[in-house]
Amino acid sequence: MSFNPELCRNESEVESKLIVHYLLPKLGYSPDTWHQEVKFGKIRLDFLAFTQKLPFKSDAKSSVGLVIEAKNPRKNLDKHVYQLRNYLTSLNISYGLLTNGKELRIYYQAAGVIQLLFRCMGRDIDDRLADIIKIIGRDFIKERLQPQLSLSQTASIPTTAPSSKVSSMKTIAIYHNKGGVGKTTVSTNLAAAFSKKGYRVLLIDIDAQSNSTFATGLIKFQFEEEDDIRDRNIYHAIASSDTNFIHEIVRQSSYFNDPEIDVVPAHIDLIKYQEILTTKMSSRNRLLAKLKRVENSYDLVIIDTPPSRDIYAEAALITADYLIIPSDLKPFANQ
Numbered sequence: 012m013s014f015n016p017e018l019c020r021n022e023s024e025v026e027s028k029l030i031v032h033y034l035l036p037k038l039g040y041s042p043d044t045w046h047q048e049v050k051f052g053k054i055r056l057d058f059l060a061f062t063q064k065l066p067f068k069s070d071a072k073s074s075v076g077l078v079i080e081a082k083n084p085r086k087n088l089d090k091h092v093y094q095l096r097n098y099l100t101s102l103n104i105s106y107g108l109l110t111n112g113k114e115l116r117i118y119y120q121a122a123g124v125i126q127l128l129f130r131c132m133g134r135d136i137d138d139r140l141a142d143i144i145k146i147i148g149r150d151f152i153k154e155r156l157q158p159q160l161s162l163s164q165t166a167s168i169p170t171t172a173p174s175s176k177v178s179s180m181k182t183i184a185i186y187h188n189k190g191g192v193g194k195t196t197v198s199t200n201l202a203a204a205f206s207k208k209g210y211r212v213l214l215i216d217i218d219a220q221s222n223s224t225f226a227t228g229l230i231k232f233q234f235e236e237e238d239d240i241r242d243r244n245i246y247h248a249i250a251s252s253d254t255n256f257i258h259e260i261v262r263q264s265s266y267f268n269d270p271e272i273d274v275v276p277a278h279i280d281l282i283k284y285q286e287i288l289t290t291k292m293s294s295r296n297r298l299l300a301k302l303k304r305v306e307n308s309y310d311l312v313i314i315d316t317p318p319s320r321d322i323y324a325e326a327a328l329i330t331a332d333y334l335i336i337p338s339d340l341k342p343f344a345n346q
């Protein structure tokens with residue numbers, strides 16, 4: 012039986028056609044190992060699947076496998092990651108699947124931090140099923156969640172990176188302190204091309220001009236009051252000492268690429284905050300530290316930088332493993 016996302020037109024069709032009739036059986040969860048609409052106080056899970064046929068205890072990690080949250084196909088999954096994290100953290104459950112039928116994501120939670128382990132479009136679920144089973148199939152989770160496993164062992168779960176190596180994430184800064192030399196053009200096209208090759212790509216815009224943010228379709232508002240980027244952008248990643256940030260501020264590109272890519276947007280306010288950040292040494296290293304927390308979620312991180320050597324450029328250069336310097340052949344650029 013194959014899965015057709017066109018058949019899921021609302022949340023209950025996602026629940027029945029994708030989760031109950033397709034995913035749960037393929038993942039090895041027989042009807043006696045999962046429950047729908049499970050309540051714990053204020054928490055209401057759409058689905059809870061067990062690795063063992065035991066009564067559920069919220070602190071017994073070994074008997075629980077997976078929380079599944081289904082959303083309406085019109086809803087943006089980004090807006091529900093926070094909720095899933097709360098569920099997984101409160102109930103101490105490691106694996107969460109979030110889907111609206113059009114897109115499917117798998118997250119892993121440990122110590123209150125969640126990582127995106129896998130993502131694919133609804134139409135690719137059939138093709139990627141073997142990968143999905145390896146991460147959240149009942150037998151696979153059971154094996155990994157043996158009580159004797161230490162946290163460090165459970166953290167090295169297999170991911171579906173094309174390279175199949177864990178933590179092989181590479182960060183590339185596209186930098187030149189001259190403007191108009193093609194930094195944004197290289198960043199956005201490179202990100203799109205890598206993504207089309209099957210790599211999990213994160214594009215970070217750290218330039219106040221926000222050209223990459225615009226190019227990837229994230230600046231949809233016309234008026235300032237509708238600006239939804241001002242409160243969640245790269246500045247917040249650098250300013251906050253909270254290490255668990257990337258999943259909170261990342262967005263999916265819109266009408267940019269197929270498949271869409273993850274983008275951390277920039278904002279014109281970066282100029283305003285520059286002075287505050289410059290006085291703190293910690294600002295320069297924070298991006299590096301925070302990207303470490305998502306190193307199993309991405310194969311490539313591409314950073315589009317400003318045309319200067321300000322605090323933002325420094326943060327990008329400190330963070331990067333590799334540097335690409337685009338230039339044109341005009342005298343000033345070469346100088």
Ligand SMILES: Nc1ncnc2c1ncn2[C@@H]1O[C@H](COP(=O)(O)OP(=O)(O)O)[C@@H](O)[C@H]1O
Binds near residue numbers: 195196197
């Ligand atoms: N390889 C190229 N050849 C010709 N024009 C280019 C090339 N790459 C970029 N451009 C053009 O140069 C201009 C500046 O590019 P952009 O990527 O915005 O530079 P930067 O980010 O360095 O300011 C844009 O109009 C872009 O379309």
Ligand SMILES: [Mg+2]
Binds near residue numbers: 194218220316
């Ligand atoms: Mg640019």
